[in-house]
Amino acid sequence: MEYLSMVQWSPYAVGIGIGILSGIAFLLSDKPIGCSTAFTRTSGMIEKLLRGGFVAEKAYYKKFAPSIDWEWMLVLGIFIGAFISSILSGEFKAIWxxxxxxxxxxxxxxxxxxxxxxxxxxxxxxxxxxxxxxxxxxxxxxxxxxxxxxxxxxxxxxxxxxxxxxxx
Amino acid sequence: MLKILYQNTNLQLFIGLLTGVLFGFLLQKGGVTKYDVIIGQLLLTDFTVVKIMLSAVITGML
Known part of the structure; x- marks a missing residue:
């Protein structure tokens, strides 16, 4: 359990962990770990909220539908995971x-x-x-x-x- | 069997969230959520980012 409160792990261990995690994600969800499309979808959701449903008709949003998907949940999870990790190691602080x-x-x-x-x-x-x-x-x-x-x-x-x- | 798994939308969203939590946890533990570590990499004084990326890529390739 001490591992969970360590400030930093070996970069090689973290890298191997991410590599395995990526393999699991491909197997269980057939998805690559990636983040930027989730931001596109979010901008689509905001635009839809402000300007109405016709926004979804745009060619770009037809390709990247403005809705919550696997990757969007992944990005949400990254915030949660990083937050848990920094709290456990007592490193969490807000710096401007x-x-x-x-x-x-x-x-x-x-x-x-x-x-x-x-x-x-x-x-x-x-x-x-x-x-x-x-x-x-x-x-x-x-x-x-x-x-x-x-x-x-x-x-x-x-x-x-x-x-x-x-x-x- | 995996096809059935891919079609279960809610379960997929949950797996996505779980993957994200683990990914975020690993990134923070690796130190790559810190400004100084990222800048250190770009100034070529701290190679943590490259070490993590390359070990992830090598592991993932296998």
């Missing part, structure tokens, strides 16, 4: 501005929020464009040896490294 950020840009939360919001928009746009995010392409796609996913994952890192090197 991370240390690394405040060292370079100061403590003002507004700037941090604006950049985080902009980053979120770009991630959302990019992951829909590429048809997957870090989990969908980076893990579920690469372990099926999909060429597009390897390309996407390598480019995630190139883009991320270049940006991080530039701003810090």
């Amino acid at each position: 501005v991370p240390m690394k950020w405040s060292d370079t840009f100061g403590h003002t939360p507004i700037l941090r929020w604006m950049v985080a919001l902009l980053g979120g928009v770009i991630i959302g746009f990019g992951s829909r464009w590429a048809g997957g995010c870090t989990s969908g392409h980076g893990i579920s796609g690469t372990l099926q040896l999909a060429v597009s996913s390897w390309l996407a994952a390598i480019c995630f890192f190139i883009g991320g490294i270049v940006t991080a090197m530039m701003i810090f």
Whole structure:
């Protein structure tokens, strides 16, 4: 039981766990572990709520129906799981501005929020464009040896490294 | 048998939730929910993210 309250596990153990979990998900649900489509569906649900049912007629929402599905529940579960894990290890805390950020840009939360919001928009746009995010392409796609996913994952890192090197 | 399992929508939603809880738990325990770990990877000072992703990919491939 001590394992459950440890702050950090070996990255290799976690990786093997995720690999096995992905295999189980493929077997029991025939689904890859991925997150970004759930956000598309949520945006569809919000738009439907605000603008009425005709929204569901859009070609894009015909392909990705704005409703709760397996992947949506997966994303909900990720929040719950991470929350349980951080509570068990006593690590849970709400921070507006991370240390690394405040060292370079100061403590003002507004700037941090604006950049985080902009980053979120770009991630959302990019992951829909590429048809997957870090989990969908980076893990579920690469372990099926999909060429597009390897390309996407390598480019995630190139883009991320270049940006991080530039701003810090 | 698996076909019947795939058609049971409510059960599938539950499996999705359960998978998510385990996935979130593992991500947090791996440390990749932390800002500093992610930035450390991108600045090439902390290779936790790559270690987790590659061991997941290698395990999943088998």
